[in-house]
Amino acid sequence: MADALLQIDDLSAGYGEAVVLTGISLTLAEGRTLALLGRNGTGKTTLINTLAGATRQHGGRIVLGGVELSRQASHRRAAAGIGWVPQERNIFKSLTVHENLTAVARPGHWTPERVYAMFPRLAERKGNLGTQLSGGEQQMLAVARALVLNPRLLLLDEPLEGLAPIIVEELLRVIRRITQDDGLAAIIVEQHPQAVLAISDDAAVLDQGRLVHTARADVLRTQPEVLDRLLGVAR
Template sequence: MAELLNVENLSAGYGEAVVLHEVSLRLDEGQTLALLGRNGTGKTTFMNTLAGATRQHAGRITLGGQALNRLKPHERAAAGIGWVPQERNIFKSLTVHENLTAVARPGPWTPERAYQMFPRLAERQGNLGTQLSGGEQQMLAVARALVLNPRLLLLDEPLEGLAPIIVEELLRAIRAITRDEGLSAIIVEQHPQAILAISDVAVVLDHGTVVHRDSAQALSDQPGLLDQLLGVARR
């Protein structure tokens, strides 16, 4: 498989505060990477850095061979980054359909195709963002990233705080987007087993550095090691 993302010796943070320290990883076309770690280990900072929302102190990021280091967030979106941050950042004063058409770029993912992936959104096209439930807002945030027609989808804790039935719906959609459609993705999640099941590669961060990398299957098959890496105490 051809390499899509290459991160080399990345150090980044907020202002003068450095959160990530010499992080290196790569991802091939069509692969999904599960980015794991305890709270406060740098996972969100890494995603924000790929999207251009932090200060990069050192290192290099390339997407499909294109250097992203000096690009602004909107330029990274044009280069192929589709970002779904923890805050979702949908336009709450716009309707569902307006949220999608306002950012859509040419490509296979159209608003109509997004509605097929998320039927709940199709039913609520005319609803304002403020009229959606938390789960529907998350679906809209994912759909909005898809209609950018990205090469790499960044999902930062997409299941956080959602009802179990919505979690299952979103997991099915994410699996379809990555497995069936072949869209590359990096997923940060506090439910590791759920994400490892639909990922190819697993990387664990601790104190802003990579402390473990393996296939997702290999890490899923070692629950004791996974608990140790994530600081989970067994009773």
């Protein structure tokens, strides 16, 4: 793919000697959003963590914008353009909202001020410590922290997990805006397939550490019987 931003070739990875992913090959073009689906324990988080540099890569290649990342440490991957929002969020809970953002910000389109405009809740709480935020606000801050790195690729690992419906709707709107309107490429792991397929361009399904299905997101969204077979849940 000539315009591929991310190229994954025959990737195998895991934790220590344990291999979780085998033979993963994927491409993601500039400005595209990929929904990464699969049952629990199929390797979705491991793939996200591997892209971010938090696992042991046993084989294959990861190339972002022409730069080989396979042997790079996490901080070098961030500098190369990876923005990572892990399930644990990893915000600095002893720092204020504003300090969380300014501590990691890199020059570019996404500034703390732009992030505050997108997340008014964070603007209202910029002087609050991370420990003083609700779960939804902590998730917003985790996304905001990834954005002020000014990444080329945003990795979101179950960003909607455990959040109230009103916060889920707000986050979905934001993710749709930064990907569709601002053109940031993203990979989103999510347990709610219909929600994430609605804001994605492409979809990939993992099973037992292998890639078993790829499709356009809008096509897969209209195939509940296929989703049911692949995920064990149609909606």
